[in-house]
Amino acid sequence: MVVNKNKSSKPVIEIREMHKWFGNFHVLKNIxxxxxxxxxxVICGPSGSGKSTLIRCINRLExxxxxxxxxxxxxxTGDLKNLETIRSDVGMxxxxxxxxxxxxxxxxxxxxxxxxxxxxxxxxxELAMELLTRVKIPEQALKYPGQLxxxxxxxxxxxxxxxMQPKIMLFDEPTSALDPEMIKEVLDTMIELAETGMTMLVVxxxxxxxxxxxxxxxxxxxxxIIEQNDPKNFFNNPKNDRTKLxxxxxxxx
Amino acid sequence: xxxxxxxxxxxxxLPPPPGTVGVYGWIRQNLxxxxxxxxxxxxxxxxxxxxxxxxxxxxxxxxxxxAESKIACRKIDDGACWAVITRRVGQFVYGFYPEAExxxxxxxxxxxxxxxxxxxxxxxxxxxWLLYFSAxxxxxxxVLIMGGYFGLQKIEYSLFGGFxxxxxxxxxxxxxxxxLGILLALGRQSNLTVVRTLSVCFIEFMRGVPxxxxxxxxxxxxxxxxxxxxxxxxxxxxxxMFTFFSAAYIAEVIRxxxxxxxxxxxxxxxxxxxxxxxxxxxxxxxxxxxxSIPGIVNTFIGLYKDTTLxxxxxxxxPLGIGRxxxxxxxxxxxSTETYLFVALxxxxxxxxxxxxxxxLENKLNTDKK
Numbered sequence: 232m233v234v235n236k237n238k239s240s241k242p243v244i245e246i247r248e249m250h251k252w253f254g255n256f257h258v259l260k261n262i263x264x265x266x267x268x269x270x271x272x273v274i275c276g277p278s279g280s281g282k283s284t285l286i287r288c289i290n291r292l293e294x295x296x297x298x299x300x301x302x303x304x305x306x307x308t309g310d311l312k313n314l315e316t317i318r319s320d321v322g323m324x325x326x327x328x329x330x331x332x333x334x335x336x337x338x339x340x341x342x343x344x345x346x347x348x349x350x351x352x353x354x355x356x357e358l359a360m361e362l363l364t365r366v367k368i369p370e371q372a373l374k375y376p377g378q379l380x381x382x383x384x385x386x387x388x389x390x391x392x393x394x395m396q397p398k399i400m401l402f403d404e405p406t407s408a409l410d411p412e413m414i415k416e417v418l419d420t421m422i423e424l425a426e427t428g429m430t431m432l433v434v435x436x437x438x439x440x441x442x443x444x445x446x447x448x449x450x451x452x453x454x455x456i457i458e459q460n461d462p463k464n465f466f467n468n469p470k471n472d473r474t475k476l477x478x479x480x481x482x483x484x
Numbered sequence: 485x486x487x488x489x490x491x492x493x494x495x496x497x498l499p500p501p502p503g504t505v506g507v508y509g510w511i512r513q514n515l516x517x518x519x520x521x522x523x524x525x526x527x528x529x530x531x532x533x534x535x536x537x538x539x540x541x542x543x544x545x546x547x548x549x550x551a552e553s554k555i556a557c558r559k560i561d562d563g564a565c566w567a568v569i570t571r572r573v574g575q576f577v578y579g580f581y582p583e584a585e586x587x588x589x590x591x592x593x594x595x596x597x598x599x600x601x602x603x604x605x606x607x608x609x610x611x612x613w614l615l616y617f618s619a620x621x622x623x624x625x626x627v628l629i630m631g632g633y634f635g636l637q638k639i640e641y642s643l644f645g646g647f648x649x650x651x652x653x654x655x656x657x658x659x660x661x662x663x664l665g666i667l668l669a670l671g672r673q674s675n676l677t678v679v680r681t682l683s684v685c686f687i688e689f690m691r692g693v694p695x696x697x698x699x700x701x702x703x704x705x706x707x708x709x710x711x712x713x714x715x716x717x718x719x720x721x722x723x724x725m726f727t728f729f730s731a732a733y734i735a736e737v738i739r740x741x742x743x744x745x746x747x748x749x750x751x752x753x754x755x756x757x758x759x760x761x762x763x764x765x766x767x768x769x770x771x772x773x774x775x776s777i778p779g780i781v782n783t784f785i786g787l788y789k790d791t792t793l794x795x796x797x798x799x800x801x802p803l804g805i806g807r808x809x810x811x812x813x814x815x816x817x818x819s820t821e822t823y824l825f826v827a828l829x830x831x832x833x834x835x836x837x838x839x840x841x842x843x844l845e846n847k848l849n850t851d852k853k
Contacts, residue, residue, distance in 0.1 A: 316573030329752035333770045341757035342766055353840055375850035379656055388752075395756060 241268045243399055243430055244289060249298030251284060259295070260454040266399075271431045273441040273462075275422040276451035277477060282434045285407050285451070286401045289432065290321040303398060319347050322392030326404040328384045330376035336363065336387050337372040340394045348395065355394070366420050382413030386420050393424075400424065401434040436481060440464060450474045553814035568815040569825050575805050576825070579645020585637060589648055592625045596655070604840065641719045645800030647829055651803075652719075653791040654833075657726035658784050663779075664727060665734025669772075670764060672739055683735070690732035695790055698725040722794055728785040737779035741772035774833040774848045781841035785834045802826045 244266040251259040259281045266272060274282045287293040288300060291307050291314060296413050300307045305317055308469040340359035344350040350358070363369045366386040368379075376384055385405055392400060402421065418440050425431060425444045435441070441448050441462055448465040450458040450473075458465070458474045469475045490496070503509055516522045546563025550570055557565035569576065578586050587690075599621035602614035629652070632638035644652070671683030690698075702721040716724075745768060753763045773780070795804040806822040809815050 290755055292754060315757040315759050317757075318755060321755070323752075323755035325748060325752065325755075327746075327748050329746075331749065331752070331767060331771075331772065333848070334766075343753075343758060346762050346766070347757045347759075371560035377850055389757070 241302055242266065243268050244432075245299070245301040246289075247299040247301075247309075249288065249295050249300055251281075251288060251295045251297075252295065254359075258454050259288070262298070262456055264449070265454065266430060266432065268398075269428045269430055271425050271429075271444050271446050272433070272449060272452060273445040273447075274432065274434045274449045275436060275438070275441070275477070275481075276457075280451040281454040282449075282451045283403050286323075286403060286432050288400060289399075290318050290323055291483065292323075319343070319395050320397050321399045321401060322343060322395060322397035323401040324385070324388050324392055324403065324405045326407050328376070328381070328388045328408070330384055330388055330391070332376050335373050335375055336368070336379070339376065340391045343391075344394050358396075359390070359394050362393045363387070365393075365423070366390045367416075375435055380413060381409045382416045385409065385413075385417045389420055389424070391415075399432070401432045402431065402435065404434050404436075406435065406437060438466070438478075438482060450477065452477070554816065554818055564821050564824075565818055566821060566825075568809055568818045568821055572805075572809050575809070576646050576802060578648050579800050579805065580643040581639060581645070581648065582637070582643070585631070587640060588628045588631070592628045593648075593651070595621065595624070605648050641717045644719065646802050646805050649794070649799060649801050650788070650791050650829075653723060653726060653794065654788040656723045657730055657787050657791070660723070660727040661729075661731040661734055661783075661787070662780070664731035665738060666769065666773075668731060668735035669738035669742060672735065673742060686728075686737050686787070687732045689730050691736070695725075695729050696793055696796060698729055699793060699797050701725070718797070718799070722797070722799070726787060726791070729790075730783050733783045733786075734780055737776045737783060738772055740779065741774075742768055742778035744775050745771050774845075777841050777848075781837055785837055788834060788837070789830060802829060 239331065242265050244264070246262055246264040248261045249259060250257070262285060274285065276282050284293055288295050288307075289302060292422050294309070295307075302317055303320055305313075307317070312422055330336075331342070334342065337356065337359055340363065341352070341355040343350055344355040344358065348355075360369055360372065363372055366389055368383055368386055368390075371383060371387070376387065379387065389405075409417060416435070420435060421431075421433070421440065422444055431444075433440070433445075445462045447459060448462050449456055449468075450465070450471070452473050458469065458471045460470075465474075466478065469478055503512055515525045527594045542563045544563075546561045547566055548557045548560045549566045551560060551567040552564065552570070554565055557567055572584070574583065578589055578645065581589060598614065599618045600610045601607055602618055608614065627633050627636070632640060668683050668687055671679045672687065674680045674683070699722060702725040703718060749767055749771070750763060753767045758766070792801050792803050794801050795807075800808070803823075803826060806819075808821055808828055810817075810819055
């Protein structure tokens with residue numbers, strides 16, 4: 232268990248009675264969730280349960296129709312002028328990496344800091360190299376993403392997000408597209424990140440990671456938060472039948 | 485043959501079996517893989533020999549390169565009579581541009597390579613300085629070709645012709661239609677209804693009308709649509725039409741490229757806080773243009789060859805010059821030589837464009853570098 236020293240009671244994300252529809256399909260139902268600074272939350276649930284959609288609402292890649300989402304004291308609404316500023320405070324790592332294939336690893340990492348944060352090029356490159364060293368691939372900086380393995384690409388994607396020096400990191404199934412032997416290197420990177428006190432919301436099925444890192448585990452099904460508990464109680468003593476069924480399905484082999 | 489056995493982990497890399505690699509292997513696999521294939525190979529070689537023999541004879545060995553007229557040619561030898569070209573090569577290249585001023589065209593043409601080099605080859609040394617020249621080049625070329633300034637004799641548009649006219653129309657059309665095409669492609673994908681509708685209307689109209697119609701409009705009607713007092717020369721009007729026409733095609737090619745970019749690219753850019761123009765400049769266009777290179781060059785080549793259509797509105801492109809040469813009683817009936825020569829010019833230009841696009845595709849392929 233990674234001890235969380237940075238956890239505070241200052242909320243950085245507040246979601247209140249939030250609903251979302253895709254057309255007529257009610258994909259998120261009455262979601263309420265508060266995340267404190269430095270808190271690490273793992274979200275799990277069967278596919279189609281709305282867990283990815285939930286974290287995509289937090290940086291407004293998806294738009295919610297009802298309820299409130301407040302990130303860093305700013306409410307996400309349609310007439311938001313500074314959406315870009317909010318997004319640059321919230322890093323996101325995707326299942327399929329989404330690195331920019333026409334740019335080198337280093338350029339992937341420096342593009343947004345230079346143009347969005349207006350960092351001088353040299354400073355952005357120093358920061359990028361520092362973070363690439365942290366995810367243990369500084370030697371790949373001048374290669375293109377297509378020349379790297381999946382695990383390396385995902386670590387670059389993490390470094391790219393961190394280059395914006397975000398306050399919150401969202402992970403959308405970061406290891407689901409990886410070969411088994413590469414999952415560990417990505418999870419190790421995420422554990423190290425957790426140790427620095429980053430606020431993290433992680434959608435994942437890696438229950439070992441949840442046990443080790445999470446302050447709180449959320450189980451979602453059919454667009455609802457079914458259960459939220461600390462990892463110890465969540466895994467040893469699940470209250471809801473659906474949670475029990477889900478856990479038995481993913482842990483029993 | 486005795487097969488050696490090796491312990492696990494000790495198996496060395498063996499050479500491939502003989503006759504499967506190298507020149508010998510290639511010949512065996514591709515030309516003589518069976519009896520019928522071997523026969524076909526031999527027959528083809530014999531046919532090729534007679535064909536090439538005939539071609540070389542007509543083009544070079546039995547050809548006449550200089551003579552007074554077609555009849556004089558025939559008296560010397562019975563191959564091609566290239567005299568129709570060599571005697572009129574000035575007209576083929578410069579049209580009716582005054583002979584004493586042709587050096588201006590030569591300089592413009594040669595410096596054009598200098599102006600294009602930094603745009604076409606990003607790794608060129610001193611690129612930054614050359615780019616300044618590229619930006620200045622259009623004015624330089626305009627003044628030099630048209631004259632009327634700095635004591636240069638003013639030359640009338642109507643004297644332009646030949647390959648020079650083709651290159652002016654082609655290069656201006658290509659250079660102007662790429663940016664316009666990009667804007668139209670972006671406009672068509674825009675969230676703003678007005679911009680999108682205008683782009684769609686423009687693209688669909690331009691693609692839906694034959695180029696010849698547009699050229700007739702340019703030559704006769706365009707002045708009615710323009711505010712009174714503006715009077716573009718026919719050359720500018722034709723360039724505008726070529727630009728619009730090929731921009732519409734390029735817009736569609738680039739739209740295809742834009743739509744081929746995975747959604748995740750935009751999501752990643754969004755998540756990093758990039759705004760529309762940053763996304764367009766750094767994520768969308770570099771990838772979309774790279775995907776669309778073959779289609780864009782295809783359109784350019786089409787435009788370049790379509791410049792010959794200006795002959796219908798009375799401009800003397802190389803085909804017009806050729807026709808004029810054939811109308812001369814001295815050269816009557818030498819259409820094969822004339823059209824082959826014009827074809828060769830177009831082939832060389834278009835082949836160069838095609839090679840350049842292949843080179844660029846390879847250079848931008850980041851997967852295997």
